Amino acid sequence: MKILIVGGGGREHALAWKLAQSPSVKQIVASPGNPGIAQLATCVPAPAEVAGYAEIAKAHAIDLTIVGPEAPLVAGIVDEFYRHRLKIIGPTQAASRLEGSKLFAKEFFARAGIPTARSGASLDEFSFPVVIKADGLASGKGVIIAQDRQQAESAIQKLGPRVVIEEFLEGEEVSFIGISNGRMLLPFAPTQDHKRLLDSDEGPNTGGMGAYCDARILTSKQSGEIMERIMLPAIRQMRQEGTPFTGFLYAGLMMTADGPKILEFNVRLGDPETQALMHSFRGDFAEVLSMMVTGTGAVSGGAWASPSVCVVLAAAGYPDNPRTGDVIAGIPEAEATGAVAFHAGTRRDGDHLVTAAGRVLGVTAGGATLEQAIHNAYQAVEQIHFAGMQYRKDIGQKGLRRWSQS
Ligand code: AMP
Ligand code: GLY
16 A cells, blocks of 8 residues: 655654554655655655645555545545545544634534533623633744733634634643544544743643653543543534534543533544554554445454653744744754653754754653653653754643543
């Protein structure tokens, strides 16, 4: 099987890394890919329009395409591939509205009866803190938690007229991701992202500073509740509305005292959750993907063996104004510890590897226990250097804290 991976971040590197281990995968092409992916795949520049990906798929005789980021999905890459009778995993443009528009999503949750934060049109309907969200795609940066009326009003000014105002939910945040063929959904292991820039969940929101995967994040009762109240109703409602959801469905959840509530759906895999998921997965991931496409065979989940941890190394100035061009050293030493350094924003510059975006690397390791996985990941992180490197020291600690209490 020949696979095309659309994208060029840490999530796509993790997918390429896992798929390269599948006996059935003969070749991987990535567009645009990155220097890490280039060690495993043929990288071709990203085309200007989504139609260009279909041309790449044909030129390389690709059997199956998977899409990392949301932008090409929202731009209709899946519809384009269907028109050319090419196999692809992802939602159509119509189904991608679940992520592309927060207003659409809120109305969808109501139609599907999916529990979510109460939302309204006016600040008068809420106490503080209150949550203000921009309507369109914003890479996790379009959400402001306002502590008082003044902050809320300036957030509304900043984010523009199309905003969602909703109640602030308290609880543990969990990423619940599965793959769907439009009728059923195969859930993956639960993960937790760390969205704030600084330790102890301080500082601004980012695209994600690290993630870990551990089956204990949810009890089996909680996972069952999430499937019954959130994932399956979403799949059912999408089908009923004539826009069946195919591809990776990612629920950003708040585990509140009243049970799981949806913060948002993403129509793709999470980044950096995927780095932790792929590291922990034992099985043939290409097989999971192709069974989803063909709808044949019993789709087994493979095994999410032991905990894994991904620590994101970010550039100076991230998230507001990341600096690029800093020389990166120490990846071979980091990988000699047994960890994998997934490339997110790197670029070759002569003989050097340099920073090329806000999130630079996702250093990922496993372990028999979460504690061990954390230790292994940070031992590898210590080997890597670039000027201005920022990272959180506490990835996975919220899991350790919770389980030491129970
Ligand atoms: P979203 O893009 O909707 O996932 O929001 C980004 C982040 O803002 C989430 O990961 C949460 O940490 C936080 N957030 C969003 N909505 C709420 C809410 N209603 N209550 C509390 N925190 C929220
Ligand atoms: N880790 C958050 C996201 O992928 O949206």
